Amino acid sequence: MTLRTIALDHLNGAEAAALLVGGRLEDLLIDSDQPRPGAIYRAIADRPVKGQGGMFLRTPDGSAFLRQIKGLAPDQPLLVQVTGYAELGKALPVTSTILFKSRYAIVTPDAPGLNISRSIKDEDLRDSLLEIAHAEMGQSAMGLILRSSCDTAEASDIAEDIRAMCELAEAVLADATGSEPETLTEGDGPHTLAWRDWVAPADVMTTPGSFATSGVLDQIGALSDPQVPLPGGGSYYIEPTRALVAVDVNTGGDASLAAGLKANIAVARDLPRQLRLRGLGGQITLDLAPMPKKDRRTFESVLRATFRQDATETALVGWTPLGHFELQRKRDRLPLTDLFK
Structure with missing residues (x-):
């Protein structure tokens, strides 16, 4: 049994996928009736x-x-x-x-050239992947990016993925002209996105009710609470408003000199996960626990390193005159509260 578990189920009739690491919910995808990103x-x-x-x-x-x-x-x-x-x-x-993205390949009609993920370091493997790319792309004017997931994939699976994305791209590009608006692709749903993007080894649960048996439902229920507990007795609150998402950090009963820095660092390590699970983006303002200005650089370093591992584009804007820290995050998900109205 692996440390990671992927549960594919439905919530209130909507397709949903959950990723757990060591039993803790790390990512959550829920379909909606709105146009999907990628359509x-x-x-x-x-x-x-x-x-x-x-x-x-x-x-x-x-x-x-x-x-x-x-x-x-x-x-x-x-x-x-x-x-x-x-x-x-x-x-x-x-x-x-336009990008045509799958588990192993991304076809880029407007950016010619064959590219391999820089995270793949093995030169022999890179040469093998280039051979596959050249064989499948032929004289196509479209570009191709082979993703980091190719590192452990079978050559036949990579080749099949490239062919599928090329065929889809060619079909869509052939339908580019016309006098009326038309939906050419619907975008990927949660189950397909889980297969496409959660590529590390994992146990996959597909039976109905897997959210309940894996503990996902209980953890989703906890996300309705704006308060998030921190180690050491502190906590922070995540409260969306019409204008922005407010994050307020509290040290709790810890009265030590380093209490503020410890709480703020704990928030920096957990915040990307909480925003991801709650589906929150846009302007985000952090009202941090009091800490000396000399510790701001330490906090920023931890925050930057954590967001670097997050798939959603997030800009660290910086400090305000009042001492708040601001972020700008892409809205690539719907707020969890909207999905359960």
Whole structure:
């Protein structure tokens, strides 16, 4: 039995996947009725937004907003891919840089060239992977990235993955023109995403009710509490508002001189996981426990190292005049509270 467990189940009728490490919930994916990140549309340019360098587009799922629109004219069709979830009352965020991503391969129509993940260090393996890439891509003008998961994969599985992504890319690109908006791909659901991205060895549970038997349901229930306990008796609160996500750190009964730094470092190590599980993004403001200014660099180093391991793009903005620390996190998930309304 491995340390990692992947549970594939359903919550309230929606497809869901959970990743546990040592019994602790590390990641959670739940489907919704909103457009999935990764979905590809043939969209129609609608109207530019002056001063923002963007344009609203028409899609089958409503209005979308695209930045960097040089050369794009109203009523022009174009391919776009959903990059995240829209805030309430706002347009879908999309990009014109399309990626076709699977477990081992990413096909990049707009970026030619064959590339291998830098985390694969073995030169013999890199040479073997390049041979597979050249054999499958042939004279294609599209680009290819072989992911780090190729490190332990069978050559036949990698080749099959490349072929599948190339075929999908060619089919989508062939349908790029037209006068009406159309959904060309739906994006991957939680079970497919789990197969695609949770590639480390794990025990996989697929029987109905696996969330209950693995303890996932109990841990999801705990996420409804804004308070998160910390070692040593401290805690922190994660409270989303319309404008931002507020994080308040408390040292509890620890009155030692290093109490503030210890609590803040504990939060830095746990915060990415909590934001991931709760589906929170956007502007995040940390009201940290009191600590000397000389310790700020230590806190930042721990926070940066932890977020570097997180898949969601997060910018560490820095300190405010009031001593708060600010983050900006991509909204690539829906808030857990919205999914259970």
